[in-house]
Amino acid sequence: MNYIILDLEWNQADDLKTKLESELTFEIIEVGAIKLNSEYMQIDSFHELIKPQVFNRMNQVTGELIHISMRELENCRNFCEAASDFLRWCGDDYIFCTWGNVDLTELQKNMDFYHMPGLSKKPIKYYDVQKLFSIAFEDKKKRRALQFAVEFLNIKEEVAFHRADADAFYTAKVFKKVAAAEGVLKNYSFDTYRLPKNKAEEINAVFEDYAKYISREFINKLAAMNDKDVxxxxxxxxxxxxxKKVPWFSNNGRNYYSVMVCPRHGNIKGKIRMKKSVNDKIYVVKTMKQVNMDTVNDIIMKRNQLREGRRERRHRT
Known part of the structure; x- marks a missing residue:
């Protein structure tokens, strides 16, 4: 299996009127990728600038960051041509690797906008190298900029950041480092632009110290919370x-928390995140993780504060 280290650059509306009128929020204007083999050796690269068809002006902030002018893009190929060639270049047996969790979603949104065949009919398994860097070298929670990781790992800075080919190059360098850390590549991610269509396709992934469940779509939050698997x-x-030490509760309607006790494995924290799908429905991402008593007490305190706030509001009315 090969590893496709992908980075994209995109433009967006430069004014509110155009932003509100456009069906596409981010228009991809550059694709950069590095192909690594199963031994993490580079065997090929891909780079292409893309002629925009949605936004005819460069967003000021974007232009200052990536240093691409609209004039440079005038004679480039369109997105469909470039994306089709890129996907053929990827081959048949590969997994995407990106810095952060946005690129695959935006790639699929652009493909949908131009009515191209989809990358997948369900969530895409991939490696979030930004997350892997945190797991391998930090606290598993921080999400650092790519340049920070490059400097931290003493990787030679050969070209400027914030271009798709350059950032793919550096992400590949970081990926090689994290891949060498024992067990880190067990921590894959899922892009959820496409969701499970039914219960049989739902994701149940167990990692070293936590588990993740990704549901199919529900019509609303109530329907989701009435599902026994959720x-x-x-x-x-x-x-x-x-x-159950603390039954499911929510302090904002988006996140739900629970604490349960396993006879063998002790305290486990559950967290349900309600997310909106592209179809304007609800899907659930639930994580389960072993926790210590400090975390349990924090959740109990959060639950008690919520109850007290509700009592005070009822008393005032």
Missing amino acids: VSTKCFLCGAKTR
Whole structure:
């Protein structure tokens, strides 16, 4: 299997009127990619500038960041031609690797805008190299800029950042470093631009110290929270039934929290995030993770503060 290290640059509306009128928020104007083989050796590269067809002016902030002018793009190929060649170049057996979690979503949005065949009919498994860097070298939570990672790893800076080919080049260098760290590549990600179509396609992924569940679409939050798999609190490590210490609750309607106790694995924190799909429906990303008593007490405090706030509001009315 090959690794496709992908980076995209895009333009956006330069004024509010154009932004509101456009069906496409970000128009891809540059594709850069590095192909690594199974031994993490570079075997090819891809780079192409793309002639814009949606926005005829460069967004000021974007232009200052990536240093591309509209004049440079006038004689380039259009997105469909460039993207088709890029996907053929990728081959058949590969996995995408990107810095952050945005590029694959924007690639698919642009492909949909031009009515191209989709990359996939379900969530795409890929490597978020930004996340992997944090897992390998930091606290698993921080999300650093690419330049920070390059400097941290003492990678020689050969070209300027913020161009697709350059950022793909540097991301590939960082990826090689994180791939050498034991167990890090077990931590893959899923792009959820395309969602599971039914219960059988739902994602249940178990990692070293947490599990992730990605649901199909629901018509609303209530329907999601009435689904037994969404609210299931079985231990993700052994499958045993757990005792609920803190039932599911929400402090903002978007995130739900719970604490349960497994007889074998102790305290487990559950978190449900309600997300909106491209079809304006709801889907769920649930994580389950072993936690210590400090985290349990923080959740209990959050739950109690929510209850107290509700009591005060009822008292005032």
